[in-house]
Structure formats: structure tokens, C-alpha cells
Amino acid sequence: MTGPESSGAAPQTTHERVVGLVYVLGRDEVSVAVVENRSWRWTTLGAVQPLLEPAAALRDELADPMKVSRGRVPRLREFVTGWGRDLLPREVLESPPDVLVVIPHEFIHQLPLQLVVADDGRALALHSGISYCSSIALFCEVTRRRSRAQTARVAAAAGVDVLDDGDDRFAALAEDVLRRFPGDTGVAAPAAAPSGVHYLKQPGSDPRELLLKLFGSADPDAQPVLGRSRAKRLLHDPAADLVCLVAHGFIDPQRHANSGLLLAATIDTWRQLRVYDRDMSFPDRPLRDAPVTLPIRRAAEVLTLTELELDEPPTAAVVMLVACSAGSSIQLRADEPGSLAESLLRRGGSAVIAPMWDCDVEVAHAWTEAFLDAWTTDGRPVALAMREAFGVLGDGRDPGALGPFHLRGDWR
Amino acid sequence: MTADWCSAPEELDDADLRLLLQAATSVLAESAHDESEAADLVERPPSVAAADVGVAVGGSERLAVDRLVDDPATDRALALVLVREVCAIPALRDEVDEAYAARKRMMVVDPGTVLAVSLLLLVLKLRRVKVGRQGVDVELDPVRDGGLKLVAKLLGGAG
Numbered sequence: 347m348t349g350p351e352s353s354g355a356a357p358q359t360t361h362e363r364v365v366g367l368v369y370v371l372g373r374d375e376v377s378v379a380v381v382e383n384r385s386w387r388w389t390t391l392g393a394v395q396p397l398l399e400p401a402a403a404l405r406d407e408l409a410d411p412m413k414v415s416r417g418r419v420p421r422l423r424e425f426v427t428g429w430g431r432d433l434l435p436r437e438v439l440e441s442p443p444d445v446l447v448v449i450p451h452e453f454i455h456q457l458p459l460q461l462v463v464a465d466d467g468r469a470l471a472l473h474s475g476i477s478y479c480s481s482i483a484l485f486c487e488v489t490r491r492r493s494r495a496q497t498a499r500v501a502a503a504a505g506v507d508v509l510d511d512g513d514d515r516f517a518a519l520a521e522d523v524l525r526r527f528p529g530d531t532g533v534a535a536p537a538a539a540p541s542g543v544h545y546l547k548q549p550g551s552d553p554r555e556l557l558l559k560l561f562g563s564a565d566p567d568a569q570p571v572l573g574r575s576r577a578k579r580l581l582h583d584p585a586a587d588l589v590c591l592v593a594h595g596f597i598d599p600q601r602h603a604n605s606g607l608l609l610a611a612t613i614d615t616w617r618q619l620r621v622y623d624r625d626m627s628f629p630d631r632p633l634r635d636a637p638v639t640l641p642i643r644r645a646a647e648v649l650t651l652t653e654l655e656l657d658e659p660p661t662a663a664v665v666m667l668v669a670c671s672a673g674s675s676i677q678l679r680a681d682e683p684g685s686l687a688e689s690l691l692r693r694g695g696s697a698v699i700a701p702m703w704d705c706d707v708e709v710a711h712a713w714t715e716a717f718l719d720a721w722t723t724d725g726r727p728v729a730l731a732m733r734e735a736f737g738v739l740g741d742g743r744d745p746g747a748l749g750p751f752h753l754r755g756d757w758r
Numbered sequence: 759m760t761a762d763w764c765s766a767p768e769e770l771d772d773a774d775l776r777l778l779l780q781a782a783t784s785v786l787a788e789s790a791h792d793e794s795e796a797a798d799l800v801e802r803p804p805s806v807a808a809a810d811v812g813v814a815v816g817g818s819e820r821l822a823v824d825r826l827v828d829d830p831a832t833d834r835a836l837a838l839v840l841v842r843e844v845c846a847i848p849a850l851r852d853e854v855d856e857a858y859a860a861r862k863r864m865m866v867v868d869p870g871t872v873l874a875v876s877l878l879l880l881v882l883k884l885r886r887v888k889v890g891r892q893g894v895d896v897e898l899d900p901v902r903d904g905g906l907k908l909v910a911k912l913l914g915g916a917g
Contacts, residue, residue: 411868412784415860509773509867516865594867608867640867641773670865704866 362444362475362730364757367435368482369451376454380435382443389435400429401453408458408703408750415706417746422461426469426745430462439465442473445729445757449479455683458702460736460752461745468742475729477697477757480683484691488755491696492663499722501527502580505592505668506572506610508646516592517572519668519711523590526718573612574632574649581660581690588721589662590714595669595686596637596648602684604634606650607669608642651689659694663756664721664728667700668710691755697728701750709749713739717751729757761855764845767838772830775837776870781857782844783877789853789887789896799880807879814882815910822913826875832912837874839908840881843901849894850887878905 366381376391400421407413407421431439433454438446442464450457455478460471470476479485505520572593580589591607598604617630633653636646667686682688687700699717701710716738720731732753740747763770763778770778783800790796799807804827812823825832845851881898882905889896 411864411866412780412857412861415864416784416857418784418788594865596867641771641776641870668865670867701865704864706860706863707865708863710865 362727364445364447365438365443366447366449367438368449369454371452371454376433378433378435380437391435392432397429397433398453400424401457405453405456411704414704414746414750419746422458422745425457426461426463430457430459433457433459434462434470438470442470444474445727446470446474446476447479447485447757448476449482449485451681455480455681456702458745458750458752461748463742463745469736469745469748471733471736471748472742473733475727475731475733475753475757477729477753477755479691479755480681480688485755488691488696489758491694492756492758499527499587499725500585501588501590501718502583502586502662503590503592503666504572504576504580505590506644507594508608508610508642508644509594509640511643514571515707516594516668519707519714520572520590520592522711523592523666523714523718526715526722571610571612571644573610574647574653575612575615575630577607577609577649578657581654581662581665582658584661586662588664588666588718589660590666590668592668592710595667596640598634598637603652604648604650605684606648606653606686607667608636608640608646609649611636611645611647651684651686654686654689655693657693660690663696665690665695665698666714667698668705668714670701670704687754695755697753697755697757699728699732699751699753702752703750705750709739710751713749713751727758729753761845761851761858763841763855763858764851767841767845770841772834773870775834775841776872777861778841778854778858779837779872779874779877780870781861782840782854783872783880785850785853785857785889786877786880786884786887786898789889790884791886791888796880796884799883800876802876802879804873804876807873807876810879811875811882811906811909812913815906815913825912826909827873833874835912836878836905836908839904840874840877840901843904846900847896849889850896853889874905875909878902878909881905 364382368379368381370377370379371394374394376394376397377388378391379386379388404421404425407419413419448459460476461469464470464473479488501523503520503523505514505516505518507514507516572591577591580586580591583589594608596605596608615630616627618625618627620626632647633650634648636642636648669686685700687698690698713735717731717735720726720734721728732751736742736748739749742748763774767775787793787796787800805824808823808826811826826836827833844854881901885898885902887896887898888894
């Protein structure tokens with residue numbers, strides 16, 4: 347885990363213009379409340395019915411990795427320059443705020459409003475730092491969790507590509523993330539996590555011998571691959587302001603709760619829980635087998651959405667899931683989007699960055715580096731750092747070039 | 759430009775071969791004169807595609823045709839024939855290679871559901887496409903002939 351060199355500057359204290367958009371889809375009409383300076387103003391945006399077909403077609407297009415990889419996304423272009431603009435209030439398109447907090451409803455949860463072009467022909471993502479939250483209640487909750495702005499930001503990152511047995515480009519991306527934080531703090535935070543629920547130990551045995559034998563190091567965090575146990579320790583690392591996990595996301599179409607991250611299978615770990623005032627140890631086994639239909643080329647396990655929800659709340663201010671489809675969601679009951687990013691927020695995270703659809707690894711690399719450069723400067727809010735990162739990928743006139751990343755939760 | 763996979767397609771594992779089929783199918787479907795017809799063909803279930811291909815070679819015996827869908831070795835053999843034929847058409851090969859490379863860069867988990875018989879049906883029906891930014895006219899008959907020849911042999915053997 348590493349921290350930045352530049353830490354002398356005070357946190358940014360400029361007053362951003364923040365606007366909230368709260369959507370409500372009725373039977374016939376789409377309405378939105380524009381919230382600014384504690385005042386609410388409701389606007390009717392248009393009829394629901396004509397949106398259903400193009401919204402479904404856009405969802406299908408973005409779910410097709412072949413079309414996305416080749417930039418053949420005509421539905422996305424129609425959305426960002428056409429009917430997507432009808433889903434935003436005039437004043438936002440004319441004069442985008444610094445920060446836009448979007449509370450979608452129904453199928454709007456799945457629309458990339460950040461790519462809609464403003465009146466100057468450039469995507470909103472280049473004008474505004476945009477954060478999504480699935481409900482007002484959750485937004486209030488995540489902002490209550492907001493920690494004090496840090497200038498000396500610390501990151502933890504790891505990655506694994508279980509579909510490739512050659513050079514691990516995901517691990518390389520994670521290493522690059524750590525390099526953006528050049529000052530090595532040397533904090534062995536995962537081992538010192540206050541929850542203490544994860545440890546590589548069968549009670550009564552010394553796990554270091556096994557680690558040394560398997561990985562050539564007795565340090566659990568020096569394991570060369572990202573497994574479930576390590577991912578969970580990183581998420582609960584109290585010293586990390588940002589945790590970045592780079593892996594394949596996996597959607598289980600039969601049972602959404604079994605979706606998750608495809609990680610490397612490592613040695614069995616144990617977790618300690620306090621049950622009726624007694625410390626109990628349990629084997630920390632995956633909740634499901636790795637899917638057999640996928641071309642997995644390394645021993646793999648799934649860190650499922652259910653497992654994340656059963657676990658301790660993540661402690662980092664920002665969690666980056668650089669994982670395919672980690673932010674894409676299906677609609678669950680009660681207007682709840684189901685995605686890894688949403689699960690982490692609901693479990694206690696503050697802000698989660700994830701792609702809304704599948705991502706080109708080179709785009710992910712470029713965007714992540716640009717984001718971290720901006721985020722580690724002057725204690726900048728995460729949404730505004732994202733705005734800068736989008737600017738590095740393009741001028742905002744080609745929505746496909748800006749990539750699929752979006753922010754959920756606290757914009758600051 | 760020479761695509762790496764053209765030099766020894768038989769060395770591709772099943773997952774990469776599936777990706778290549780996916781890339782070729784995507785390129786052909788987008789390069790068709792009638793994109794809606796192509797989209798309809800792509801969405802056709804493999805069993806239906808296999809039946810159509812079986813009719814094209816005059817062998818509609820159900821069990822034999824089903825091998826095109828159910829037998830992974832048959833699917834792979836047909837895929838390799840089609841890939842080799844694609845390699846022999848430079849404009850098409852370059853476009854497929856670009857699509858394949860772009861798809862390989864994606865951080866996506868996809869079991870790959872395109873079967874060789876679906877690509878063959880697309881080739882059968884489309885006959886000609888315009889590929890690339892220059893819109894190079896490509897005749898698909900050599901790909902069709904190579905695929906059908908193998909299918910006829912396979913179905914004959916099964917029948």
C-alpha cells in the first residue's frame with residue numbers, strides 16, 4: 347500500500363455548484379425534481395412509452411462486447427444526441443453545474459446520462475462531476491459516512507485476470523495504480539484491520555509456513571495474485587483511502603446474488619466471528635463454484651455479491667472496481683439496481699467507481715491513470731477528478747471514446 | 759498486414775477460436791448490404807442454422823445435421839475451415855483481425871456462443887459484403903464453398 351508524495355496542499359475549498367436530479371417515472375410521464383440550494387422544482391420531461399423501446403435497444407447494444415469493442419454503437423449515439431437530452435432539464439444542458447447528483451428511477455438506472463451532450467456539443471461528463479445514487483435515502487446515508495478530506499491519500503490495489511494464463515495485464519494495471527502513489531507508507535494495514543475477521547490461519551496452525559511454501563513469502567499481502575481473501579482484506583483496509591480491484595466481473599443470469607468478481611483461487615482462509623460473546627472461527631469458503639462455462643485458465647473463485655453483503659462494510663472512501671460490468675445492473679424489486687457497485691454502497695461504502703458496461707483494458711488503463719492524477723491533486727473531490735479524467739480520453743464529442751466508468755455514491 | 763491467427767489457426771484454443779468466429783460474424787453482419795437480414799440470420803438459433811446448412815448440401819437427415827451443433831469436434835473442424843478461407847481474402851482478414859484484436863482487449867467474461875454453422879449460414883445467405891472504411895467489395899463464395907465441402911463430407915460420413 348502506498349501514499350502520495352505531494353501532501354502539503356490544503357484540501358480544495360472552492361464552492362462547487364451542486365445540482366441534484368431526482369427522477370420519477372409515472373405510468374405516463376417522466377418527471378424530475380431539480381434540487382439546488384435546498385429548493386426543489388419539478389419538471390415534466392416527456393412521455394414514458396416512447397422511451398421504452400430505445401432504452402431496451404441501448405441496453406442490448408451496450409451488453410454486446412463485440413459492438414462496444416469496435417465502437418459500433420449507433421444506439422448510444424442516438425441516445426446522447428437525441429432522446430437522452432430529453433431526459434435532462436433544459437437548464438442542465440444549457441449551463442451544466444460543477445457537480446450533478448443523479449437519483450434515477452426504473453430503467454433510467456441503466457442509462458449513461460453522463461455521456462449525454464450538453465448544448466455546446468460536448469458530453470456532460472466533461473462539464474460536471476456526476477454521481478449516481480439509487481435513492482435519496484442511500485445518498486443521505488453515504489454522505490453521512492463521508493470521512494474528512496485527506497490530502498495525503500493512500501491507495502491499495504491488486505488485480506488478476508483468470509481468463510489469461512500469460513502476462514497478467516490486470517495485475518499490471520493494479521501495479522500502475524500503486525505507482526501513482528509514489529510515497530511508500532509501508533503500512534501493513536490489512537493485517538492490522540480492526541475488524542480482524544480475515545486471517546490466513548487454520549486455528550492452531552502457523553499459516554506463514556504454508557504461505558512461504560506456496561508463494562515464496564510469508565506476508566499474506568505479498569501473494570502474487572488477487573484472491574477472495576486478499577480482496578476482502580483490501581476492502582477493509584483502514585489505512586486506504588482508495589482501494590482498486592482489477593478483475594473480471596461475472597454476471598450470473600440465473601441468480602443475480604451469485605454474480606461477482608472472478609478472482610484467483612488461493613489457499614483456504616479462516617475468518618473469526620463473535621457469536622454469543624464467543625470468538626468462533628469458520629473456514630472462509632466461496633459461496634459458489636467458479637462457472638464452468640467460461641474459458642477460465644487459472645484456478646478461480648468467485649467473490650459473490652452475497653458474500654460482499656454478508657461481509658464487513660468496506661472502509662475506503664473510494665472503491666474502484668475496474669471490472670467488466672461491475673456497475674451494470676439489472677432491476678431488482680423496489681427499484682433497486684443490482685450490481686457489485688451498488689452492493690458495496692449498500693453495505694457501507696461511500697463511493698464506488700465502476701464501468702457501466704464492458705471496458706477495453708487500454709481505455710480502463712488510460713482513464714484510471716488520469717483519474718488518479720487528478721484525485722491525488724489538492725484533495726480534489728472524486729467526481730471532479732473523474733471529470734478531468736474524461737477530458738483526457740476525448741473532447742466529449744464522441745461518446746464512445748469516453749469509456750464506461752461512472753461514480754455511485756458520495757461525489758466528494 | 760498478416761494476422762497472427764492466420765499462420766496456424768489450428769493452434770488456437772477453443773475460446774480464442776470462438777472469439778474469432780464472433781469477430782467474423784460481427785464483421786460480416788455489419789458489412790452486409792441488408793443489415794436487418796444479416797441481424798436476423800445472426801439471431802437464428804444454431805439448430806435452425808444447421809438445418810438450413812444441411813438443406814444447402816442436400817443432406818437434411820436430422821441426426822447428421824445435429825452434429826454441427828452438438829459435437830464440439832465437428833464445430834471446431836468447420837470453424838478452422840472457415841477461418842482459413844477468411845485468411846485467404848486480405849480485405850476480410852484485416853477487418854476480422856481488427857475486430858478480434860479489439861474484442862481481445864475487452865475486460866469481459868463471455869463464454870462465446872457463436873457456432874461455426876451460424877457463420878457458415880451467414881456466408882451462404884449474404885454472398886457479398888462491403889468491408890472496411892473503404893467499402894471493399896468482397897465475394898464470400900470461396901468461404902461458402904470451403905465450408906459446404908466440409909459439411910457435405912461430415913454429413914455424408916454421418917449418414
